[in-house]
Amino acid sequence: MKDRIKRGLATNEMIVVYIILALCILIGIVNPAFASASTVVSLLRSMLVTLIFAAFEMMVIISGGIDVSFPAVASFAMYATAMIMNGAGLNSIVLAFIIAIVIGMLFGFLNSVLVARLGIPPLIATLGVSSVANGATLAFLGSKEINKLPESFGNLSKVFIYEYVGESGITYQLTALILIPVVIYIGLWILLKYTMLGRGIYAVGGDKNAARIAGFRVVFIQSFVYILAGALAGVGGVTYMILMRQAHPQVLMGTEMMVIAAVVMGGTRITGGHGSISGTILGVTLIALIQNNLIMLGVPTYAQTFVVGLLIVVGTSITSLRTKKIQNSVKI
Amino acid sequence: MDKIFLKLENIKKTFGGVQALKSVGLEIRAGEIHCLAGENGCGKSTLIKVISGAHDPTAGSIYIEGEKIEKLTPIDSIRKGIQVIYQDFAVFPNLTVAENIAMNHALLTGTKAMNWKKSRELAIQAMEQIGAHMDPDVLVERLSIANKQMVAICRAIINDAKLLILDEPTTALTQKEVSMLNTIIRNLKDKGMAIVIVNHKLDEIYEIADRLTILRNGENVATGPIGEFDRKRFIKCMTGRDVEEVYYRPEDSREVILKVENLTRKGSFEQVSFDLKKGEVLGITGLLGSGRGELGDALFGIAPAGEGKITLNGKEVTIRSIEDAMKARIAYVPEDRLTQGLFLDCSIQENTVAASIQKYLKKGRLNYKEMYEATQNWIQKIGCNAKSPKPLIRTLSGGNAQKMVIAKWLNTNPALLVLNGPTVGVDIGSKADIHKILRELAEQGVGIIVISDDVSELIQNCSKILIMKNGKTAGSISSRELDETKLSRLLTSEEETV
Numbered sequence: 001m002k003d004r005i006k007r008g009l010a011t012n013e014m015i016v017v018y019i020i021l022a023l024c025i026l027i028g029i030v031n032p033a034f035a036s037a038s039t040v041v042s043l044l045r046s047m048l049v050t051l052i053f054a055a056f057e058m059m060v061i062i063s064g065g066i067d068v069s070f071p072a073v074a075s076f077a078m079y080a081t082a083m084i085m086n087g088a089g090l091n092s093i094v095l096a097f098i099i100a101i102v103i104g105m106l107f108g109f110l111n112s113v114l115v116a117r118l119g120i121p122p123l124i125a126t127l128g129v130s131s132v133a134n135g136a137t138l139a140f141l142g143s144k145e146i147n148k149l150p151e152s153f154g155n156l157s158k159v160f161i162y163e164y165v166g167e168s169g170i171t172y173q174l175t176a177l178i179l180i181p182v183v184i185y186i187g188l189w190i191l192l193k194y195t196m197l198g199r200g201i202y203a204v205g206g207d208k209n210a211a212r213i214a215g216f217r218v219v220f221i222q223s224f225v226y227i228l229a230g231a232l233a234g235v236g237g238v239t240y241m242i243l244m245r246q247a248h249p250q251v252l253m254g255t256e257m258m259v260i261a262a263v264v265m266g267g268t269r270i271t272g273g274h275g276s277i278s279g280t281i282l283g284v285t286l287i288a289l290i291q292n293n294l295i296m297l298g299v300p301t302y303a304q305t306f307v308v309g310l311l312i313v314v315g316t317s318i319t320s321l322r323t324k325k326i327q328n329s330v331k332i
Numbered sequence: 333m334d335k336i337f338l339k340l341e342n343i344k345k346t347f348g349g350v351q352a353l354k355s356v357g358l359e360i361r362a363g364e365i366h367c368l369a370g371e372n373g374c375g376k377s378t379l380i381k382v383i384s385g386a387h388d389p390t391a392g393s394i395y396i397e398g399e400k401i402e403k404l405t406p407i408d409s410i411r412k413g414i415q416v417i418y419q420d421f422a423v424f425p426n427l428t429v430a431e432n433i434a435m436n437h438a439l440l441t442g443t444k445a446m447n448w449k450k451s452r453e454l455a456i457q458a459m460e461q462i463g464a465h466m467d468p469d470v471l472v473e474r475l476s477i478a479n480k481q482m483v484a485i486c487r488a489i490i491n492d493a494k495l496l497i498l499d500e501p502t503t504a505l506t507q508k509e510v511s512m513l514n515t516i517i518r519n520l521k522d523k524g525m526a527i528v529i530v531n532h533k534l535d536e537i538y539e540i541a542d543r544l545t546i547l548r549n550g551e552n553v554a555t556g557p558i559g560e561f562d563r564k565r566f567i568k569c570m571t572g573r574d575v576e577e578v579y580y581r582p583e584d585s586r587e588v589i590l591k592v593e594n595l596t597r598k599g600s601f602e603q604v605s606f607d608l609k610k611g612e613v614l615g616i617t618g619l620l621g622s623g624r625g626e627l628g629d630a631l632f633g634i635a636p637a638g639e640g641k642i643t644l645n646g647k648e649v650t651i652r653s654i655e656d657a658m659k660a661r662i663a664y665v666p667e668d669r670l671t672q673g674l675f676l677d678c679s680i681q682e683n684t685v686a687a688s689i690q691k692y693l694k695k696g697r698l699n700y701k702e703m704y705e706a707t708q709n710w711i712q713k714i715g716c717n718a719k720s721p722k723p724l725i726r727t728l729s730g731g732n733a734q735k736m737v738i739a740k741w742l743n744t745n746p747a748l749l750v751l752n753g754p755t756v757g758v759d760i761g762s763k764a765d766i767h768k769i770l771r772e773l774a775e776q777g778v779g780i781i782v783i784s785d786d787v788s789e790l791i792q793n794c795s796k797i798l799i800m801k802n803g804k805t806a807g808s809i810s811s812r813e814l815d816e817t818k819l820s821r822l823l824t825s826e827e828e829t830v
Binding site for chain 2: 193194195196197198199202203205206207209210211213214215216272273274326
């Protein structure tokens with residue numbers, strides 16, 4: 001039992017928790033105003049879209065792959081949805097999500113054909129699809145931001161599930177859109193933990209050949225993963241558009257590094273086979289905390305990219321060192 | 333007479349124009365341990381793939397429990413109770429023991445949901461059946477090879493296996509683990525399971541088999557109860573020629589080639605001393621982790637020793653790097669031929685001259701003609717069956733490739749040749765050839781050290797055997813005083829010195 005507690009305190013998740021706590025204390029000392037509900041609200045708001053992206057990125061990495069095309073896919077889905085809705089004069093939120101999901105799935109399907117059927121390395125395949133999607137947005141859809149969006153979008157962005165008036169009279173409001181990642185994470189948790197399909201994702205990431213011999217349909221599982229990732233990228237794009245009240249063809253580009261950093265920091269092994277929901281949420285929290293608050297610690301904005309890069313390097317090093325340690329440890 | 337579980341008649345299989353199986357028959361009875369033996373490339377793996385449904389035979393018929401099977405697919409084969417445990421076990425390193433064991437069952441029954449509690453119960457039940465003790469919640473990547481194999485066996489038996497096929501199950505196991513595996517296999521046999529073991533190690537086959545089928549070049553050469561095969565007939569059937577099992581016992585010599593004193597590398601081995609006299613073949617053995625491999629690596633400067641003195645042919649040499657070792661004319665055939673011994677995607681010629689390329693550099697240019705001739709020369713001299721020096725080395729079988737690794741080092745004209753596991757994954761015919769080469773070299777005055785855990789190899793070839801335990805020399809024994817059982821007992825005994 002003692003052993004179990006000891007092991008529990010040394011998991012990847014717990015290490016991230018320690019870093020988060022240390023960082024919070026540090027920021028709290030420098031800026032006492034940090035310890036307030038407003039921090040939580042603004043943190044959650046800034047995490048919202050990243051959480052959606054990190055969810056499926058974790059799933060893709062567990063399956064032994066990687067998807068760097070999602071910012072481009074999400075941008076395309078966001079921009080195209082806005083154009084279609086405006087062009088046809090539609091106003092339904094549900095319809096907007098459906099359009100974005102279908103668009104995302106098409107790109108996901110393209111990824112899945114390249115990776116699962118043609119056997120192209122996932123990084124190269126999705127890098128190519130990323131370029132295709134982003135290029136298509138700029139070439140065929142447009143390059144200007146769209147600020148006039150259907151009314152229902154604006155209405156939804158004004159629905160809050162929690163409001164808080166600060167001492168200085170400023171109101172902090174938590175948007176209801178936060179429910180989207182919550183639903184996604186619950187769904188993904190059930191999928192990964194309690195279905196054979198989900199265990200198949202882990203199995204394929206652990207050893208593709210063994211999965212084939214065991215009787216998993218490897219191509220199907222890989223295809224499922226990339227298509228679901230595409231669909232959720234679409235959801236992420238529309239969510240971002242509603243949250244920011246504008247559609248922009250470029251604004252999400254470049255977020256893949258941060259999302260992958262968050263996933264890897266959360267203990268998902270970049271080589272596949274390992275990863276957990278709780279770890280990913282913690283990883284996203286850590287990255288968001290750094291992005292939101294480094295400025296308070298006197299770190300200039302342009303140094304943030306540097307810090308995030310450093311985090312990726314350190315995070316991946318820690319995981320690969322741990323893997324190595326397990327490989328070299330005395331076997332039982 | 334026992335019930336016949338599986339019967340194959342006149343199985344033929346061709347790939348392109350190549351006949352992998354020419355007309356093979358096989359009869360497996362319930363409750364027997366049947367060994368399938370044969371050299372590399374004899375068609376063993378193809379035959380297993382036919383039984384597991386992975387390959388469709390070109391001709392022939394398959395009967396399972398008396399019923400003729402028209403077309404056997406992998407899933408049919410599993411449903412009929414046939415389970416194959418491959419050499420790499422095909423387990424998932426990232427999943428727990430319980431999940432690994434229960435997964436195939438869930439896939440077979442077609443459940444869509446994952447039931448953790450039931451998985452755990454199934455796994456514990458299976459482990460109890462074979463007497464394995466593992467924490468069901470631990471990840472498989474943390475298990476030893478022997479325990480990974482246990483996971484694979486558990487996984488096979490919970491699917492109501494009636495025939496269990498093990499493909500070279502002992503390759504990576506220590507002697508102790510092999511005997512544990514044998515106990516488990518005998519238990520399963522007593523429960524009425526038919527077991528097929530693919531192997532080519534004679535001693536292990538005699539230890540466990542009830543009946544034996546030998547394949548050669550895609551045909552079965554002989555089949556029958558193990559009692560009908562003495563070693564001589566067995567080897568003759570496997571190789572198609574008479575291979576003499578000779579014992580190398582040279583006359584005592586006084587001339588010392590190599591003297592090693594108090595060699596130490598922290599964490600690997602301590603205070604190792606031995607000497608090697610002219611004409612001798614020295615064997616170094618010990619269990620995995622005893623430091624035997626590290627000692628070889630140290631002599632060649634891969635992981636050099638920190639302290640100690642090495643004297644080669646009367647001259648003290650300091651070995652801090654591979655370069656130092658090569659300068660001292662030491663050559664090393666490494667343990668893992670595929671990753672350390674060969675450039676797989678280079679030709680036989682390029683591999684052969686790789687360690688001695690300097691010799692062919694004349695006025696800044698490589699003399700290809702000389703390299704070609706030298707390679708051709710070695711191919712003949714060492715008895716490799718390559719047609720020319722041109723083909724890629726990966727086209728050679730394990731035994732022939734190993735011969736070329738040795739040729740590569742002989743081409744450097746070494747004073748001392750250290751071989752780590754010289755015949756791992758090498759068939760009996762080539763094994764005998766390699767042993768013959770080593771003896772001849774020893775007679776010519778080259779110092780030969782064989783690091784191995786193959787007991788019969790050591791007894792046959794080495795005049796003196798150094799036993800290592802926990803990084804220390806536990807003793808050195810003249811092989812005149814040893815036989816195979818005595819040596820294996822010494823190896824596995826708990827005592828620190830022998």
